[in-house]
Amino acid sequence: MNTHEEQPLEERVNNRSQPPQSEAFTSFMASSWAPDTTELPERAKVADFAAARRAKISAQFPGERLVIPAGPLKVRSNDTDYRFRPHSAFAHQTGLGTDHEPDAVLVFEPVDEGTGDDGSNHEVTLYFTPLAGRDTAKFYADPRYGEFWIGPRPTLAAVEAEYGVRTKDLAELEVAVTKNAGNAALGGVQIRLVREVDLNVDALVDTSRYNTGVDLEQADAQDALLTEALSAARLVKDEVEIENLSRSVENTIAGFENVVRAIPRAVAHHRGERVIEGAFFAKAREEGNDLGYDTIAACGNNATILHWIRNNGAVEEGKLMLVDAGVEDDTLYTADVTRTLPISGKFTEVQAKVYQAVLDAADAAFEVAVPGNKFRDVHAAAMKVLAERLESWGLLPVSAEVSLTDDGGQHRRWMPHGTSHHLGLDVHDCAQAKRELYLDGIIEPGMVFTIEPGLYFKEEDLAIPEEYRGIGVRIEDDVLITEEGNRNLSAALPRTVEGVEEWMDSLKS
Template sequence: MSTDVNNSAPLQASEGQPLEERGNNRSQRPESDAFKDFMGSKWAPRTAQARAKAEVAAHAARRRRAISEKFRGERLVIPAGPLKVRSNDTDYRFRPHSGFAHLTGLGLDHEPEAVLVLEPTAEGTGDDGGHHHATLYFRPLSGRDTPEFYANARYGEFWIGPRPTLPELNQLLDLDTADLSELEVAITKGAGVVSVGGMRIRLLREVDMNVDALVDTSRINTGVDLEESDKLDALLAEALSELRLLKDEWEIEEIKKAVAATINGFHEVVKVLPRAITHDRGERVVEGAFFARAREEGNDLGYDTIAAAGNNATILHWIRNNGRVNAGDLLLLDAGVEADSLYTADVTRTLPVNGSFTEIQRKIYQAVLDAADAGFAAAQPGAKFRDVHTAAVTVLAERLDEWGVLPVPLEEALSEHGQHHRRWMPHGTSHHLGLDVHDCAQAKRELYLDGILTEGMVFTIEPGLYFKNEDLAVPEEYRGIGIRIEDDILMTAAGPVNLSAALPRKPDEVESWMAGIYSPTGE
């Protein structure tokens, strides 16, 4: 990786040099005025990029209006978050906080350090006749006559390519934009104790430490109670999370795109299974095949891929993916493509590596499939979210009882004081899905677990059974088998729709599908 421009300037003594500056010791960038003047000149003028308003802009505006209704008269601060360091001075690819993305419509890697501020207005004078006026503060593309252009490896166009200008994002999002340098005044002006005429600030905390510090300093300087403010901030995070419980039509289409790309990724995995079998780290072959599809069709992975073969499939969040993939084993692949809009899929299939289930594998697989189907049948408009889990795990408990695995009678196992079956199905059956793979995580319990299934919700159904090699409570023939089946479900007025149904689920269909794409050479 390039680090800087070559130079023959004399080395400077580093005695007393602060540690934070020593990362530049490798730098050989010229510092002469002649170099700086030359770097800032003789560039063709930029062509103004007219941006058509994004389709998502109108949807994002409605979301801002909805959050505005909940917090009239208060300044709302929603950061995107900064770049995150991977190691030393190299960063991860940027992904904005999901609450920020939801209210702005920005996807891809837009825009590090940006902050959305909803400023309260007189009743009826805000955006779309609402109660707030929204402004997006961000670091705009610098001029080519500035040092940032060629000397800033994080933001400079010479290093990372062009970034948007203020007018470009204004046109794209139909949202007022301002330079990030104006943010401090925008956040702190008039802020203070409400009872003496100050403006209350609510902040989406723990997204950007610099913004947290700015708001906290303002609160301290104006005598605002920090403990009470933390509670108020938490209510904003809760509201932003609950706003995502019901997806609009644009969001649903984006999730469908992510699911379609994910199914293509599973197809690619089956193609490389013969090569995976011959590789010492065959799980990495699987992981790599899916990741390639995620980057080709989407923005990234929605989460780290679980490519777990053999006994590794009994480890719920196995992401080391450094094990072998042996013929005769099962491969549990839990993976999802994140679309450019940042909406993700989350799909799991358990595949027979050699294309055919053994008798015991099929028996356990069918039990998990029956549980998934029971969860799907329970997922009807008006039912509670928790009912899906209850239906699925009841089937699993019944199968475990039939196999003689439960150490107590079925009724006792299913009772609140029993739950013995959960040894082999320790996770929940469902979670909401959207911008986050585990979406809406800050929503109140009564709206999530005890919430009513409603049109527009998107969630998973993912029962499983996991029999570890070391588990002496199950017959030896079950040990080392882990199976999960996961689908992405859209709730409509007519009932649930399986968005990932195009990926085979029934054992015979899985075998037939694999036979149609299984390449002897793995190519």
């Protein structure tokens, strides 16, 4: 008969890190630590901008309680987690960047109109787990949250001082979210939640709704409107967001320089694409926080696979290498840049012809990417150039004019994706915004988006002459809309045929 008490399953993942349980050990661990003399941080520049962002959201939902979770840590394998990245809506509304704060929740509490923070309709509080004192067992015994394991966590006072938002212990969240909640028509406070970010918060809100007779289907629809509003709030960037994006682009350009220097080693390696990927990632980690998305390092025919992220192919002389990569700054803003590079350092005649067509399409898109035009005009301008070029090469089965109609589209065989997407905290930013604000939206100063036409001629494509097959070209830049027109944030990275060749040659030494 087994006399040992059965260990709960959820505790077994920590079997490798169980500290002693003796009173002598716990007493010794709680003693002889230097006092914390850390002073409160200065107010961050982003604090005032984040307050303005919150005020805009507050104005859209007077009298309602808004709940925006950061999200929990995500398990990578057994008892190890991925590096934490908060949900973008949370990051935008707080200004908190990398590694702040797992499980945190931002709550907008409704008050009388105009009496809230900065004259808004809400008092906003950030709930998170504060620093555990060194006299507590959590300090050394909790491998997920303990300072001994993961380093110091900020205090409530430190976050409040730096980011200008009131703070409370996460232990107070349940009461804050559920008090007086219910059907607004019956005098309760309506809750709107950013769903599917933190399942524990979803369960807390859903239970409250169920217990107070709120129509769950209707509540879900109302939640979706909050998510939509938070996404649309990022369409126009403020000053600090533009600074963050500019820095990410600068660091991305440095990463591309690493890529070019790594080409000889990539050619010599049986998985040369991995060498290219690693060269960019090393610079991203050195200069920023991480990657904004998985790098595409695609040589030859792999460059015609739009989302090629296996990056396990060879890098061969005479072929083109398409590299689509972006550094995510530690503020969580990411660049998104693509360059197509000749491995030998020089484009062949056919490669240069295809490249120039894509460049001309990009330049046409830049011409219309100005205030007052529609976002969809950018794509239309690029498509017109590409369709006309494909017709002149004899590749289209119809005229460019016919292909560009709604009943045509034959040119899209070789350019199937959109030419632009908004850029910011997410590489495909503002994705939940309404169609009329995104695709049909009017371009405004402060918007940041990509311009990225391409042509992709697959080796197996029998609709084209053999000389084109296996060539994939994309040129992608990050553009800031200004009052006067636009500014190419990634312009320092060469983009013409001659410019790319000269730049690559200059980096050989």
